[in-house]
Amino acid sequence: xxxxxxxxxxxxxxxxxxxxxxxxxxxxxxxxxxxxxxxxxxxxxxxxxxxxxxxxxxxxxxxxxxxxxxxxxxxxxxxxxxxxxxxxxxxxxxxxxxxxxxxxxxxxxxxxxxxxxxxxxxxxxxxxxxxxxxxxxxxxxxxxxxxxxxxxxxxxxxxxxxxxxxxxxxxxxxxxxxxxxxxxxxxxxxxxxxxxxxxxxxxxxxxxxxxxxxxxxxxxxxxxxxxxxxxxxxxxxxxxxxxxxxxxxxxxxx
Amino acid sequence: xxxxxxxxxxxxxxxxxxxxxxxxxxxxxxxxxxxxxxxxxxxxxxxxxxxxxxxxxxxxxxxxxxxxxxxxxxxxxxxxxxxxxxxxxxxxxxxxxxxxxxxxxxxxxxxxxxxxxxxxxxxxxxxxxxxxxxxxxxxxxxxxxxxxxxxxxxxxxxxxxxxxxxxxxxxxxxxxxxxxxxxxxxxxxxxxxxxxxxxxxxxxxxxxxxxxxxxxxxxxxxxxxxxxxxxxxxxxxxxxxxxxxxxxxxxxxxxxxxxxxxxxxxxxxxxxxxxxxxxxxxxxxxxxxxxxx
Numbered sequence: 129x130x131x132x133x134x135x136x137x138x139x140x141x142x143x144x145x146x147x148x149x150x151x152x153x154x155x156x157x158x159x160x161x162x163x164x165x166x167x168x169x170x171x172x173x174x175x176x177x178x179x180x181x182x183x184x185x186x187x188x189x190x191x192x193x194x195x196x197x198x199x200x201x202x203x204x205x206x207x208x209x210x211x212x213x214x215x216x217x218x219x220x221x222x223x224x225x226x227x228x229x230x231x232x233x234x235x236x237x238x239x240x241x242x243x244x245x246x247x248x249x250x251x252x253x254x255x256x257x258x259x260x261x262x263x264x265x266x267x268x269x270x271x272x273x274x275x276x277x278x279x280x281x282x283x284x285x286x287x288x289x290x291x292x293x294x295x296x297x298x299x300x301x302x303x304x305x306x307x308x309x310x311x312x313x314x315x316x317x318x319x320x321x322x323x324x325x326x327x328x329x330x331x332x333x334x335x336x337x338x339x340x341x342x343x344x345x346x347x348x349x350x351x352x353x354x355x356x357x358x359x360x361x362x363x364x365x366x367x368x369x370x371x372x373x374x375x376x377x378x379x380x381x382x
Numbered sequence: 383x384x385x386x387x388x389x390x391x392x393x394x395x396x397x398x399x400x401x402x403x404x405x406x407x408x409x410x411x412x413x414x415x416x417x418x419x420x421x422x423x424x425x426x427x428x429x430x431x432x433x434x435x436x437x438x439x440x441x442x443x444x445x446x447x448x449x450x451x452x453x454x455x456x457x458x459x460x461x462x463x464x465x466x467x468x469x470x471x472x473x474x475x476x477x478x479x480x481x482x483x484x485x486x487x488x489x490x491x492x493x494x495x496x497x498x499x500x501x502x503x504x505x506x507x508x509x510x511x512x513x514x515x516x517x518x519x520x521x522x523x524x525x526x527x528x529x530x531x532x533x534x535x536x537x538x539x540x541x542x543x544x545x546x547x548x549x550x551x552x553x554x555x556x557x558x559x560x561x562x563x564x565x566x567x568x569x570x571x572x573x574x575x576x577x578x579x580x581x582x583x584x585x586x587x588x589x590x591x592x593x594x595x596x597x598x599x600x601x602x603x604x605x606x607x608x609x610x611x612x613x614x615x616x617x618x619x620x621x622x623x624x625x626x627x628x629x630x631x632x633x634x635x636x637x638x639x640x641x642x643x644x645x646x647x648x649x650x651x652x653x654x655x656x657x658x659x660x661x662x663x664x665x666x667x668x669x670x671x672x673x674x675x
Contacts, residue, residue, distance in 0.1 A: 129476075129479060132472050133495060136495050136496065136550065136553065138514060138520075139507065139510030139511055139513075139514055139550065140498075140510065142510060142513050142514050142519075142520045143509070143510045143513060145520075146513050195405070196405040196406050196409055197406070199398075199401070199402040199405060200402060200405070202402060203399060203402040203403050203406075206396075207396045207399055207402075208396075209396070209399060209403060211407070215403070215406055218410040218414060219406060219409060219410050219413070221413075222413065223607075224607045224655060224659065225417070225652060225655075226607075226610055226611035226628065226651060226652070226655070227611045227613070228613055228631050228632065228648070229417075229631075229648040229651065229652055230416065232420055232631060232635060232644060232645060232648055233416030233417050233419050233420045233648075234416045235635075236419040236420065236645070237412075237415055237416045237419045239433075240419065252412055253416075255409060256409060256412065256413045256416075259409060288397035289397075292397075292398070314501070316503075317501060317503030318503070319503055319504050319505050319613070319614055320504070320611065320612075320613040320614070320628065323613070324635070334503050334504075334505045337506070337509070338505045338618075341505065341509050341512070341618060342618070349509055350513065353506045356502060356506050357498070357506070360498055360501045360502055361494065361498050363501075364494055364497060364498055365494060368490060368493065368494065
C-alpha cells in the first residue's frame, strides 16, 4: 500500500524538488535552493495570458454547464417527456468520446459556422465536456431530496416558482456547488480538446504550458506545477471538509 | 396526475418543463453537429494546399489499412490494454483501503492523494513524469548516485515510460469506480462467509472479488476509453517514437492540414471504442445477476 501511495505521490514530490532547485538543469539532489523559478513563472507573459484566458473560459463554461445541467437533471428526475433518454445519452456520451475527436469536431464546426478562433467555440466545447460531471453531481443530490417537502409546500399554496426557490434549490445547494466546482476545475484543466479549438489569442493555461514544455526545459514549468498542485489540493481539501468528497463520488460504505 | 407530454409542450403538473429541457437539448444538438462534422469530413477527399475538403469518397478508410496507420492502431490498443490492466492491479488495493479503512484521517489522505491528480490535468502530470523518468531525471539520478546502474535507463520515448505515466493519469477514475462498486457490497455476505469458517483470503476470493466484478469491468472499460483519449502523455513522453491515434490525428490536422484523413481516424477510433463498450456490456450481463443489487 505504501509503495502504491509512493507511486502516486512521486511525481508531485519530484516537481517540488525541481521547482525549488536553483540550477536550470535538472539535478538530484539539488545543490542550492531558490525561488527564482517561481518569480520567472509568475512574470512570464504567456502564462499570465493563459491564466486570464483559462479563467474567462472556465467561468463561463462552468456557469453555463451548471445552469443547463442542473435544470436538465431536475427535469429528468421529476418529469416525463419525449426524447428524455436520447438527450441524456447524448449529453453523457462525451465521457467516452476521445477529447481529440470532440476537439476536431468543434474545430471543423467552428470553421463552418464562422466561429473559428473565438472564445465562444472554446466555451461551447468546454460546456459539452464538463456537463456529464455536473449532471452526476446534481443527480446525487436529487436522489437524496425528499419530494414530500416540495409537495407539502405546493399543497400549502406555494406556486411552482416559489417551491423551486424556497425548497428545491436550497436543498440541492451542496450538489450545485460541488457540480459547479467540478465543472470549473475540469474546464480550467482541459487540454486536448482545447489544443484543437483555441487560437493564439484564446489559448488557455494548459495549452500554453504544453507549448512551453515543448520548447523550453527550465524549471519555471515545475514552479507553475507546484502552484497548480497546491491550489488544487487546497480546493479539494476544502471541498472534502464542507461537502464530503465521499458523498459526491459515491464511495461511502453502505 | 401529470400527463406525459412532448418536450415542447408544457403540461400541467410539470412547470418550467420547456425552459429546463431546451438548453440541454441545444447542447446535445451542438455536440451532435460537431460529431456530424467529423463524420462528414471523414468521407471527403483531401485537396493538398487547401483547407476546403474535396468530393465524397471512401479512400480515407482504405488508407487506414496501410501498415503505417494500422501499426498506430495496434500500438494504441496495446498501450490502452496495458494501462487498463496495471491501473486495475494498483487501483484495487487503493479502492479496497478507501472503503474498508476505519481511520478517517487515513481515508481522507488516500482520497485526496488519489483524487488530486484528476484535477491537475494531463500537461502538469506528464511534465512531472518527464522530470521523474528523463535521462537526467529523478530515478536515473538516484540509481546512478547509488551505483546501481552505470548509465541511465531509457524511459523517455519508450512504451514503458508512456504506460507508467498513463497508469498514473488513469488511476483516479479507476479508484473512484472500484470504490463505488466495493462500497455497495453487502457486508453480511462477508460475515456469513467468515462465520462458515472462511479465512480472510478465502472470503475475499470467493465473496468480495466476484461481487466487485461489475466494478472491475466498468473500471477497466473506462480506463481503456480514457487512455484512448490521452494526447499529451504519448506526445511528450513518446516524443514521436511512441504514437497513439490522438497524436496522428493532431499531426495530420496541424502539420499536413489533412483534416479529412484526421476525421476518418477519429471515426475509426470512435467505432473501436463503441465496439469495445458494447462487448463489455454483453460480458456484464451475466455478471449483473450475481451483483449485489
